[in-house]
Amino acid sequence: MTVDRRQFLTGVTALAVSPIIAGATSAPMTLEAKQGHIKLIPEEFGDYPQTNVWGFDGGVPGPLIRARQGDVIERKLINHLPQDTSVHWHGLRVPNAMDGVPGMTQDAVPTGGEFLYKLPLQDAGTYWYHSHNQSTEQVARGLYGVLVVDEETPPDVDHDIIVVLDDWRLSQEAQVTEDFGAMHDWTHAGRMGNFVHAHLTPQLVSVQTSQRLRLRFVNVATDRVMAVSLSGVQGKLVARDGMPLEQPEDFSVLTFGPAERADVIVDVTAEQGDTVQLAIHERDTDYLLQELKVGGRHSSGPRGAIPPLPDNPLSRLTDLTNARTVPLKMEGGAMGGLRQGRYKGRQLSTQELVDEGQIWTFNGEAGLPEAPLLTASRGEIIRIPIQNDTVFPHAMHLHGTHFQEVLPDGRFGPLKDTILVNPRESREIAFIADNPGDWLLHCHMLSHQAAGMKTWLRVS
Missing domain, CATH: 2.60.40.420 (Cupredoxins -  blue copper proteins)
Incomplete structure (x- = not known):
């Protein structure tokens, strides 16, 4: 697929709007790794067919798993793919047998097989799950999803939005190319795609001036480093890789290596008729990933300072004398x-x-x-x-x-x-x-x- 500079790094797949329910889990008790079809390329870029993917429950991203800190959740992986697979729970502090690494913590799950993961959720934050078997191919085909662990007392925000950044290498027919073992990719910067986009959950129609947003960024790309920025908002970086910062920090451009995450809390400063924009920076040029219209002013007005998130029960280093x-x-x-x-x-x-x-x-x-x-x-x-x-x-x-x-x-x-x-x-x-x-x-x-x-x- 030939993507010109206007199409490269552009596009949003709209997902269903779903309310945040405290303590609720929005995914089923099973995760089925199977083939599926999604409309990846928006109609504005042409009449492209659906893209064949491998996804959990056949979708990309897979089901959002959401639970409270302190919960113990179970998910049974059922493999319907033509390859063995497994699930790694990226960033979670889980028992070793639940880590999902074939040949180290478990056997890969064969076609038709299943494996039960039991996950204690010790830490609140933004995490994700993905295949850890032949992952260069399986993650590139879409085998990943997001896991959110809510704090016992979540911060006061009007919208909690997950922003999944991904990078696809597509053919002229909008299909994932099969060149997963290309030596040039392996010896250079990796498998770089020609279509980068953002999945937002929920997909909002608009926001209001003075509303407070929590944005949870996740870079699920196979190999691409992504640098993103926001305009029309003002706020703080409050967490990295799921873990709260001791003090919220100012930010301008957020740089994510593959698998890195960040939470920001921001207040909408754009006025009615303007937009809040999410852009990605590539080779000294900015590309628009998403924009939200601003419609009206929130009745509560400005919220004041953004406090730190509650800390997680993981000890921080204080001294390296005996290290x-x-x-x-x-x-x-x-x-x-x-x-x-x-x-x-x-x-x-x-x-x-x-x-x-x-x-x-x-x-x-x-x-x-x-x-x-x-x-x-x-x-x-x-x-x-x-x-x-x-x-x-x-x-x-x-x-x-x-x-x-x-x-x-x-x-x-x-x-x-x-x-x-x-x-x-x-x-x-x-x-x-x-x-x-x-x-x-x-x-x-x-x-x-x-x-x-x-x-x-x-x-x-």
Whole structure:
């Protein structure tokens, strides 16, 4: 599909408006992974057919799962796809057996099979769920959904809106292209699409001046980094990756690596007849993703200061005196200068690695190593300095817990589960190893993960 500059990075699929019901769960007790059809390309761009997708319950995104902090929910995955699959509950602190990583925490669910996930919801916030088997293909086909855990006392807002940002590579017939293993994608920035859009739930017809909105951004793209901004509103960034900030922060452009999330609370400042706009920035140009008309003025008037969200029960770091340091060095990819690396216990040349479909390494190791990056005692504090010796960014995701960045001045950044490490950049994360089990640590540019960027750690 040839998409010109006006169509690229544009378009919204309208979803049904559904009220927020405190304590309610809006998804069924089963999640069926199956093929479906959605009208992905809006009529304004031409008479394109429906797009064939793989989705939970056949839709994209899959069913919104919504529950209260402290609840325990169950979802039975039933696989109707022609490939094995699984579900990873991204950002949730779940028991290891519920993490959804085939070959590490469970067997992949075969066609016709099922698996029951039991999930304690310890933390309020914005999370998502997605396939973790052949995920470069399955997530690109649409196998993901959003999970919202409401605070016991949610903030006072007029609308709570989920904004799912996705990136599709489509053919002339508006179908997902089948080139999932393209080596150029794997060795460069990943699978970049030609149609980026935003799913909004609910899809509002209009908003009013002085209304307060909570926007929950989720980047579900396979590989694309997205930078977005809002106009016609004023407010604060209140959470990152589901975890509340200790103090709300000003923001202008929000940058999301794949899998990163952010919550903002904003007041509508645009006047009647104007619009609230969501734009994405690509190569020094802004593209409109969505706009909401402003119709009238909210009777309550301005709300005043935006307070912090209630904190979650996860300890923050205060001291690294007794921390253990385990470095992680990234190498490989195009223009990376990688000459050799280990893969499945063998030392291979770059060409031999490429022949194996592996071109990225962590500490000289491509693919999931037999031995963990580290073994930590429960409660131990771990520091991981990350050095990106490649010419591409990498969104590093740690399963099982959240970490904090160790900033250059010694302070600690917010709790997160994914961090974007830019080319030739060094960053350091630290965390308390408080969740026992074997946990994956990988690049969430899923093409990079498939081509070698994954390791694991053990907490005992």
